[in-house]
Amino acid sequence: MRASVAAEKAGVPAVSIIAAPFLELARAAAKGLGVTEPSIAAYPGRPMIDTDDELREKVKNSLVPQILAGWSERVSGASGTRRPDEPRPRDVVFSGSFQQVQDYFDDQLWSDGLPVAPPTVASVEEFLRYTDRQADEIVGVCPPESREATIWNIAVNGVMAGCRPEYMPVLIAVVEAILDPEFLLEDAGATPGWEPLIILNGPIIKELNFNHGTGVMRVGRRANTSVGRFLRLFMRNVAGQRIPPGVTDKATIGYTFNVVLAEDEDAVRELGWEPYSVDRGFARGENVVTVQSCVSITPPTYSSGSDALNHVQIMSEVIGQGFAYWAYTSMRHRRWYPVIVMSPSVAKAIADDGWNKDDIRKYLYENTRMQAGLAEKYARNTALNDFDLKDMVARGVLPPEYHESDDPQRLIRVFYKSEWIHFVVAGDPGRSQARGYVQSHRHGVPVSRRIGLPSNWRQLIESSDERCSLSG
Amino acid sequence: MSASEGASRGPVFDVVWPLGRVASKEVPLAPALPDLNGKTVCELWDWLFRGDQMYPLINEELRRRFPDIRIVGHETMGNMHGTHGRAYVANLAELLRQHGADAVIAAVGA
Numbered sequence: 001m002r003a004s005v006a007a008e009k010a011g012v013p014a015v016s017i018i019a020a021p022f023l024e025l026a027r028a029a030a031k032g033l034g035v036t037e038p039s040i041a042a043y044p045g046r047p048m049i050d051t052d053d054e055l056r057e058k059v060k061n062s063l064v065p066q067i068l069a070g071w072s073e074r075v076s077g078a079s080g081t082r083r084p085d086e087p088r089p090r091d092v093v094f095s096g097s098f099q100q101v102q103d104y105f106d107d108q109l110w111s112d113g114l115p116v117a118p119p120t121v122a123s124v125e126e127f128l129r130y131t132d133r134q135a136d137e138i139v140g141v142c143p144p145e146s147r148e149a150t151i152w153n154i155a156v157n158g159v160m161a162g163c164r165p166e167y168m169p170v171l172i173a174v175v176e177a178i179l180d181p182e183f184l185l186e187d188a189g190a191t192p193g194w195e196p197l198i199i200l201n202g203p204i205i206k207e208l209n210f211n212h213g214t215g216v217m218r219v220g221r222r223a224n225t226s227v228g229r230f231l232r233l234f235m236r237n238v239a240g241q242r243i244p245p246g247v248t249d250k251a252t253i254g255y256t257f258n259v260v261l262a263e264d265e266d267a268v269r270e271l272g273w274e275p276y277s278v279d280r281g282f283a284r285g286e287n288v289v290t291v292q293s294c295v296s297i298t299p300p301t302y303s304s305g306s307d308a309l310n311h312v313q314i315m316s317e318v319i320g321q322g323f324a325y326w327a328y329t330s331m332r333h334r335r336w337y338p339v340i341v342m343s344p345s346v347a348k349a350i351a352d353d354g355w356n357k358d359d360i361r362k363y364l365y366e367n368t369r370m371q372a373g374l375a376e377k378y379a380r381n382t383a384l385n386d387f388d389l390k391d392m393v394a395r396g397v398l399p400p401e402y403h404e405s406d407d408p409q410r411l412i413r414v415f416y417k418s419e420w421i422h423f424v425v426a427g428d429p430g431r432s433q434a435r436g437y438v439q440s441h442r443h444g445v446p447v448s449r450r451i452g453l454p455s456n457w458r459q460l461i462e463s464s465d466e467r468c469s470l471s472g
Numbered sequence: 473m474s475a476s477e478g479a480s481r482g483p484v485f486d487v488v489w490p491l492g493r494v495a496s497k498e499v500p501l502a503p504a505l506p507d508l509n510g511k512t513v514c515e516l517w518d519w520l521f522r523g524d525q526m527y528p529l530i531n532e533e534l535r536r537r538f539p540d541i542r543i544v545g546h547e548t549m550g551n552m553h554g555t556h557g558r559a560y561v562a563n564l565a566e567l568l569r570q571h572g573a574d575a576v577i578a579a580v581g582a
Contacts, residue, residue: 001578001581002557002561003516003552003560003564003578004578005499006561006562006564006565007502007564007565007568007573007576007578008499008500008501008502009499009565010502010564010565010568010569011502011503012502012514012568012573012574012575012576013501013502013503013504013575013576014502014576014577014578015575015577015578016577016578016579016581017523017526017577017578017579017580017581018580018581019521022581025581026581032494032496033496033499034496034497034498034499035499035501036498037501041577043580047521047522047526047580048521048522052525055522055525055526055529056529059526059530059533060529060533063526063530064530064533064534067530067577068508068537071506071508072504072505072506073504074501086489086491086493086494087488087489089488089489090488091488091489092486092487092488093487093489094486094487095484095485095486095487096484096485097482097483097484097485098482098483098485101485101487105487105490110490110491118485118487119487119488119490120485120486120487120488121486121488138495141496142492145494146494146495146496147491147492147493147494147495148493148495149492150492153489153490153492156488156489157490181558233490237491238492333554383520383521384519385524386519386524442554
């Protein structure tokens with residue numbers, strides 16, 4: 001809808017062709033952009049599964065009349081109904097028991113299906129103690145509903161997600177990351193159903209008692225779990241991405257939120273490697289969040305022995321093939337940032353054999369391959385019916401190596417650029433396992449932000465519950 | 473917890489709104505265009521969902537109904553989606569001006 005709204009702004013009447021199952025999403029997106037009565041021609045059904053004859057019939061008899069009506073049957077200057085007045089931040093919108101609050105929030109679509117901690121003014125103000133920023137500061141505007149993200153509503157959703165108040169600096173940095181225009185938050189409701197993945201580095205991991213060891217990606221530790229939950233809740237409430245009965249989250253199947261992936265920085269230091277945040281351009285010891293999309297997770301991949309090559313070969317065979325299905329998206333968009341999580345013992349075996357992260361990257365880049373014909377088949381079956389490696393090479397979109405012959409069984413790279421592959425060391429040090437986290441291409445590219453701490457952070461942390469202290 | 477105690481049902485919570493104010497401004501619709509004869513239609517495509525098959529059919533029908541219509545196809549207008557989608561939209565007003573657009577079709581959302 002963005003192009004159509006841009007045309008309307010330029011004074012040119014625009015009609016958007018939208019497949020019927022996506023009409024409500026389109027209207028909601030247009031409303032977020034300021035157009036409450038967009039001109040839409042609805043394609044009846046699903047174009048990707050219609051026969052050529054069905055498509056022809058629907059275009060001529062349904063789409064074209066709607067397109068003409070969309071241009072001619074409109075009231076010049078009209079923009080639809082005005083928005084109703086909405087509450088101010090400190091307005092009490094409901095009073096009731098714990099259970100009544102749950103029911104009310106469920107009815108309003110303000111919950112994620114789990115019980116929420118009731119966001120009272122006092123509980124929100126407790127969170128505000130952990131930032132020097134003003135409650136009414138606008139951090140940014142969240143598409144698709146175009147609602148303002150403020151320090152206040154970050155705290156409200158943090159309360160609801162079950163966070164402790166001292167997580168507030170992390171919550172703010174997470175929201176700053178997803179509001180970077182590069183992240184494309186407006187596309188977080190796309191059909192692949194990607195989830196944001198938060199990667200955390202710095203001394204704050206210990207200060208706030210994040211888990212970086214056994215079961216690092218399981219629910220069970222309050223810091224990892226509640227901050228992960230917060231982000232999904234914030235995306236529902238402030239960005240407006242809600243599954244039915246909401247209309248803006250069109251994840252075909254989707255999966256549940258990720259808990260925070262905190263790196264085992266002690267293990268990284270012992271290897272002589274740098275933490276992930278340094279790979280992202282920050283100094284060692286800085287508190288940094290990185291948020292990126294994740295469409296799927298590869299199988300747990302075991303490897304053993306002291307030979308680095310054995311570990312990396314198995315990574316290429318199993319994790320690499322887990323990435324292969326989605327590789328066509330990198331050829332289409334030329335953006336793709338796979339993350340491989342290694343348990344400390346895998347990383348140690350590789351490092352002890354003299355390999356560094358660049359060596360692993362190079363191996364995976366050179367050796368992880370797939371059949372070209374499969375990449376084309378997978379792309380065309382998604383929606384890219386014109387996806388043709390030969391054509392893309394001819395147009396200079398892809399390098400020549402992607403079309404060295406017409407043999408559909410020729411092997412091409414799975415990883416588009418070696419420097420886009422990243423590693424995080426975390427998990428049980430007692431077991432040798434790795435897993436891949438498949439990033440979604442240009443949607444949800446990794447964005448990192450420094451975590452800003454209040455001037456009295458040390459004092460606040462030392463006076464907080466010992467469960468969150470350094471000694472914990 | 474800033475909850476008051478109810479007489480029989482436990483604490484009562486006075487809760488606040490978890491959303492934020494809508495920041496976008498309302499955009500008025502462009503003027504209606506009842507007759508396309510002599511007008512220019514610019515066709516935008518996101519290179520998805522069989523738009524390359526839909527547009528020739530749409531064009532055939534538009535030309536049948538409006539013999540003097542001028543159509544600027546998606547091949548000329550470029551890909552509105554993908555890596556450069558945001559820049560494309562930012563530059564769209566100028567692009568439409570260059571092509572003398574009187575109307576736009578944008579496809580395909582699914």
